[in-house]
Amino acid sequence: MNVTVRVSGVVQRSVWPSIVSDDAHAIREWLIALGFAEDLLIPGDDENTIHHCQMDWPEGGRVLLSSTGERLTPCRPGTSSLHVVTATPDAVMARARVLKATVVHELVDQTDYLSREFTVSDPDGNHWTFATFAG
Template sequence: MTTPGPQVWPTLRATDAPALIRFLVDAFGFREAAVFTDGDVVLHAQLAWPAGGGVMLGSARPSDGDRWPLRPGTFGAYVVCADPDALWARALAAGATGLDEPADAGHGRECRLQDPEGNHWSFGTYRGEPVATP
């Protein structure tokens, strides 16, 4: 039996989507699963998180009546990772802005960073509370 893929996809828009994709791969460790472009415009990109899940993104396209008019730089996400300290160092070396250094919280260890578009990313060891299956 195969496990279904993610059923909820956080999405964001970017002023420079190709650069943001490279950044998210290099700095945070996402993996490109699909990127569809028209010249320099990213129509759709799917980035996978190695531990499961991922995000979808595309270029902001207000000039052509963007059907998904999210403002670049307004996204935020919490991403589960095994080693926030290592991710922090990798991300800073790749050009991320550090907002909160790795620290122990009541529910695990976490850090918070900002990407070049202004989006906020929190990485931590907290996996969320167990949910009973129906």
């Protein structure tokens, strides 16, 4: 198989969480609709799988994605919880609502720490918190 690999050249200096999915293409499209950008995509053994995909958040950070069974990992679909820092949680929530994402926690202003945030689950059941809190 002849595979063309595209890389943006943007270096992300951070922790890169990795998730696996039984339908990685659906998760990839879901992340793109929320505002992530694909940096790298290496197809899997067949057209329905992804061996490795790098998804960048425009405000910094990267998530790795692969299809179940493509890489040796103890990770299982639907078992991750990720925190994504954003200056615009209301805009991301609006995109999540268009996707009909399952809302785990509604958009709220936290009072014990300064953050505006919400949590949704992706089609696999992973939890994604989008928050202004950066630590």
